Amino acid sequence: MKVLITKLQNCLVNFIDKTKKITIFTIVQIISTNKITLLLFRYILAMKVNFVKRFSKILFLSILFFSCSSDLDFDQTKDLKLEPVFVANLAYFNVPATQFANGGDGQIAFDEEEFDAFKEKFFRDNLVKAELDFEIENTIIRAFTVDIALIDANNQILETDSYPIPAYSGSPNTIKYPTEVFENQRLDLLKRTVKLAFFVRMALGPPLDQNSTGNLKLRSGATVYMEIE
16 A cells, blocks of 8 residues: 555656646546545645745746836936825813812913924925814813914914814813814914914803813814925
């Protein structure tokens, strides 16, 4: 039996080497149903699969080499333009109702943050558009208006945008405001901005004290578009 199996194996291997073609149907025709020859069938089938994989890799590399060896037009690099888009968090605050205790209407809170997003010249030169998104959630029983100012290096206000939000009445009270789009002249203002100032004004309403609940939350993000040539 061992001699027969060896001869069968050699016969099949020689057949593969000569023709490089073999099918499962061909192998089944040649081998008997003996358990030992079934193992031999699996072995030879594995050889075939390995051969096909190796041949496929060689064929792929040949095609890749042929493609890469074609003439290159280096003048095409003159028309190359990259347009990356970046998304990042901008500013965030969370003020509890107790910080507004004993406050009347008008401006009652102020905060300021450094804004150095466009500090690098390369970034300023290649920036073509920016979008700022603001979202405010109010769970306090008073209405508010949040003013956001763009401030330059001379501490001058370049632009102020206002975002009002009504008092909390028990139902979800979150507002996502229309996207602020900065292009052309307005984009130039944003590039000159070095600080963002936040002014919070509370409208008239029920008094707040140290036992008052709720928060005023602001979340914001920026999406910037660049063109690099």
